[in-house]
Amino acid sequence: MSELVFTAKQLTKTYVSGEVTVHALNEVDLEIAEKEVVVLLGPSGSGKTTLLNIMGGLDRPTSGRLFFRDLDLTDLGDRELTKYRRDHVGFVFQFYNLVPSLTAYENVALVTEVAKNPMRPPEALALVGLEERMHHFPAQLSGGEQQRVAIARAIAKRPAVLLCDEPTGALDSKTGIRVIEALLGVNRQLGTTTVIITHNASIQDVADRVLFFADGRIARVRTNEVRREAAELVW
Numbered sequence: 001m002s003e004l005v006f007t008a009k010q011l012t013k014t015y016v017s018g019e020v021t022v023h024a025l026n027e028v029d030l031e032i033a034e035k036e037v038v039v040l041l042g043p044s045g046s047g048k049t050t051l052l053n054i055m056g057g058l059d060r061p062t063s064g065r066l067f068f069r070d071l072d073l074t075d076l077g078d079r080e081l082t083k084y085r086r087d088h089v090g091f092v093f094q095f096y097n098l099v100p101s102l103t104a105y106e107n108v109a110l111v112t113e114v115a116k117n118p119m120r121p122p123e124a125l126a127l128v129g130l131e132e133r134m135h136h137f138p139a140q141l142s143g144g145e146q147q148r149v150a151i152a153r154a155i156a157k158r159p160a161v162l163l164c165d166e167p168t169g170a171l172d173s174k175t176g177i178r179v180i181e182a183l184l185g186v187n188r189q190l191g192t193t194t195v196i197i198t199h200n201a202s203i204q205d206v207a208d209r210v211l212f213f214a215d216g217r218i219a220r221v222r223t224n225e226v227r228r229e230a231a232e233l234v235w
């Protein structure tokens with residue numbers, strides 16, 4: 001059995017506004033192993049982003065526990081949570097949030113300059129197939145290429161986990177597939193545990209496991225015996 005990266009126990013997040021209570025996460029139990037690729041699917045509002053944000057130390061649960069390896073994240077103060085995030089977590093969002101006045105190289109360097117044991121920017125950009133474009137500005141890159149720069153930026157500090165919220169949401173199928181290819185390449189070469197939220201059901205075939213969310217719970221889990229390559233996807 002491989003090592004666990006995340007263990008969630010009865011993880012619950014409740015929002016109360018006035019008379020309305022929303023159970024964004026409802027007593028979720030979950031284990032995610034080292035090096036796993038996990039895809040989260042489910043309707044809008046089913047709790048996927050809430051779980052991702054708590055795993056990334058961006059948000060806190062209302063009750064329950066979440067462990068990163070043997071570190072109980074639910075016990076951490078704000079500064080410790082920030083340190084956890086900085087040392088161990090890379091994020092990729094739907095919109096790339098690159099600095100437009102900086103080249104691809106410089107966007108990655110922003111992170112590597114403050115990390116403990118970073119890759120050099122060209123190494124990170126090579127992992128996503130962009131070494132030839134590293135002196136280009138975001139405006140000179142396609143959406144898919146910009147997202148790959150964002151992935152290079154997220155993984156340059158060699159995080160244990162990469163959390164991706166709709167990474168292909170703004171992309172057409174061809175560039176989306178290249179982005180998934182980049183994520184799988186990083187997972188293969190660095191062993192980064194990767195969690196991907198998507199509304200695109202075809203992406204589930206590249207995962208080790210697929211968690212289907214409904215009403216703040218994991219309603220179903222699918223395990224793929226064989227992971228498909230990104231190039232085999234059709235959407």
Ligand SMILES: Nc1ncnc2c1ncn2[C@@H]1O[C@H](COP(=O)(O)OP(=O)(O)OP(=O)(O)O)[C@@H](O)[C@H]1O
Pocket residue numbers: 015022023024025042043044045046047048049050051213
């Ligand atoms: N800050 C907040 N205040 C109040 N309710 C919230 C807040 N954040 C999320 N929610 C509610 O919690 C529920 C779960 O939201 P969440 O964003 O986790 O869903 P999701 O599955 O990621 O949806 P989507 O696919 O649309 O991103 C929703 O009903 C949402 O409206």
